[in-house]
Amino acid sequence: MRVPFIKMHGLGNDFVVLDARENALPALDTSRAAAIADRHEGIGCDQLILLEPSKSADFRMRIFNQDGSEVGACGNATRAVALLHGEEARIETAGGLLSASPSDGGASVDMGAPRFDWDAIPLAYPMDTLSMPVGWEMLEDPGAVNVGNPHVIFFVEDTDAVPLDRIGPDIENDPLFPERVNVNLATIESRSRIRLRVWERGAGLTRACGTGACATAVHAMRRKLVDSPVIVALPGGDLEIAWEPGGTIQMTGPATESFRGSFEWDDYA
Template sequence: MRVSFTKMHGLGNDFVVLDARAQDLPALDKARAAAIADRNTGIGCDQLIVLEPSDTADFRMRIYNHDGGEVGACGNATRAVALLHGSEARIETSGGLLVASPTAGGASVDMGEPRFDWDAIPLEYPMDTFSMPVSWEMLADPGAVNVGNPHVIFFVEDTDAVPLDRLGPEIENDSLFPERVNVNVATVENRGRIRLRVWERGAGLTRACGTGACATAVHAIRRKLVDSPVTVALPGGELEIAWQPGGSIRMTGPATESFRGSFEWDDFA
């Protein structure tokens, strides 16, 4: 069976998009998703995205990380599929309903309201998510936010000085986070700008993470370190994040279609 795909990226965070509305796809399991995402023997991507029909929205988006695990949200992918859709879209995800509108060169997305309760992150046991009394070497007193998937955020003097390639997987898989966690290390440069690096659960270091930018901006606003809207600068580029307490998060940034192609489904069994 030959399957068509679209390769896209948002700030270098790249996706293979499969449209199950336009073609019937067999069931996708973790092993096949990981095989497609493999950069050496597959097509290669940070996340595999599958678009499906929805009874409650314009379409449903399913998200599989590089390791094949399915997750609830991906901000960069949401901008990418909004660009692919070509008009405002209500998008069903397992992390909640998202609303995205194409803009010049990208999209603006209503990411919904953040959640802060310890069991919504989730954490293994009750804890104040505003300032968590935990640490991993130089990373201490983080906050935690769920924006469709779980994030822990550390503010540091220099994000580039943190060995995130080593500490990221340790924190991601700590027993404190029963569903694992995305790890954000941020430096507040001024009241309008944050520098950010992210270790994504199941994907590792990526050039950009839209939900990470949202979670980090929200936590910085809660701590009164920045004002809304705030620019979040990631290795792949910049996103604008706007949020007021009690409201939804608005993320705006670029997205790009790289190329289109097709593959034999059974090649990645």
């Protein structure tokens, strides 16, 4: 069975998109998703995106990380899919219903309302998610936000001075986070700009993480460190994040189609 795909990226966070809205595909499981995402023996991507019909929205988006695990949200992929769709759309995801509008070279996405309750992150036991009394080596006093998937955020003087590739896996898999966690290291550069690096759950170090940018911006606003909107500068480029308490998060940034191709479904069994 020959299957077409579209390779896309948002600020270097790259995706293989399978569009099954009109022509259904066989069931996609963890091992096949990981095989397709493998950068050495597969097509290669940070996330595999599967588009399907939806009864509650314009279409459904399923998101598989590089290790094949399915997750609830991906901000960069949502912008890419909005660009591919070509018009305003309501998108069903496991993390909730999103609204996206394509713009010149990218898209704006309503990422929904952030969640702060400890059991909504989720954490293993109750604590204040605005200032968590935990730490790992030099990283202390984090906050936690769920924006369709779980994030923990640390503010540091210099994001590049922290060995995130070494500490990230320990935090991601700490028992405090029953569903694992995305790890964000942020440096506040001004009231209008944050510099950010992200260790992404199931994918590792990434050039950009849309939900990480949203979670970090919201947490910085809750701590009154920045104003809305704020620019979040990631290794792959900048995103603009706007949020007011009680409202939903608005994310705006670029997305790009890289190329198209096809593969044999059974090659990645």
